[in-house]
Amino acid sequence: MLLTLLISFLQVSVAAADNSLVEQSRTQANYYLSNIEQGQNVEENIWALTILTTSNPNVRQAVEQKVQGGNFSNNLGHLFQNIEHNYSDQLKKVVFKTGSAQLFTELLLISDENREDLYQQYSSNFKLKSDKKDIDFRALFEAIINKDTIDKSIVSSGTFTLTHLFLLFRAHDQLSNSLLSALEENWSKNNNEQSLLSTFYNASYLRVLYLNYNYGQTATLYDNLIKDRLFPNSNLRLKVYRYLDYSMYRLGFYDRSLQIVRQAYTYH
Known part of the structure; x- marks a missing residue:
């Protein structure tokens, strides 16, 4: 019964x-x-x-x-x-309508298409801006295609962009140790603003701390990430919860870890 x-x-x-x-x-x-x-x-x-x-x-x-x-x-x-219906298909439609270099970065990282062919399609339709201070997109795309190391000469460590989020969650193994260290140093605080960009920043900062094994600092992000309602409900959101859960477990915050598991179950 x-x-x-x-x-x-x-x-x-x-x-x-x-x-x-x-x-x-x-x-x-x-x-x-x-x-x-x-x-x-x-x-x-x-x-x-x-x-x-x-x-x-x-x-x-x-x-x-x-x-x-x-x-x-x-x-x-x-x-x-x-x-x-497929994420990469919709993303490709968006990219080739808008020409967004940031969104093309994500497409290049997740698409099953040949990366060189995809880059040729993009570059034949859109001209990359060379005055972008935060990211050298031409060098970035070549590094992604060739699986080369991505360092501070390609991606700025002094600012945050959507591209940082994509790289940290999709291509962390290509990021240099010096870039990850610089990102941690320059992003050394969480953002309490209620905005989508702030949400992405906090998730990216968590990922940097996780990759650098600096679990102690992740505790300051717990409240903002567990209460957040703006990060799109998706598998990527579950990854954020997974990294936060492991960090809280390593710090001995078992009650927080349990709360994260409960929250993540909602999105599974």
């Missing part, structure tokens, strides 16, 4: 968690769409909406319906009028 009640409770709990996740994901989608429409942190919000909608079929359908029935003053919202 007790086992039957327990199973019933778990089924209800899972159903409630699923409903909560869908609602939260729809709220995220509306937030990203609104920011895209207003021209705020456009690349960050486009990427967030891309990975969110291709991770959640219900949200994909809801966004498509909203875009198809709404009025957008720019063309960027219409990128989500008919969303590809």
Whole structure:
């Protein structure tokens, strides 16, 4: 009898968690769409909406319906009028519409296509800006293709960009030790602002500390990351929780580790 009640409770709990996740994901989608429409942190919000909608079929359908029935003053919202089911396919559509070098970095890192061919397609359609101070994209793309080390001559350690997030979560094994050390030193505080860019910054800072085995500093990020509702619900969000969970476990904060596991279960 007790086992039957327990199973019933778990089924209800899972159903409630699923409903909560869908609602939260729809709220995220509306937030990203609104920011895209207003021209705020456009690349960050486009990427967030891309990975969110291709991770959640219900949200994909809801966004498509909203875009198809709404009025957008720019063309960027219409990128989500008919969303590809596969993340890399939708990302490629976005990249070759916008020409974003930052989003192309992510595409180059995750696509199954030949990287050299993909870069040729991109470079034949878009001219890389050479005045970008934070990142030497031409050198970065060549390093990704050739699997060379990425250091401070290619990626700035004094600023934070969406590209930093992509590299830390997708190509950490190509980042030089000196770059990782410099990032930790220059990013030596968490950001308490409630914005998507701040959310990405905190997740990236956690990843830097994790890669540098500096678990002690991760404790300052716990509150912001566990309460965050802006990082798109996706497998990448689960990775953030995994790194935070391991860090809290290493520090002996077993209650925090348990809370993270519970939170992550909601997104699984």
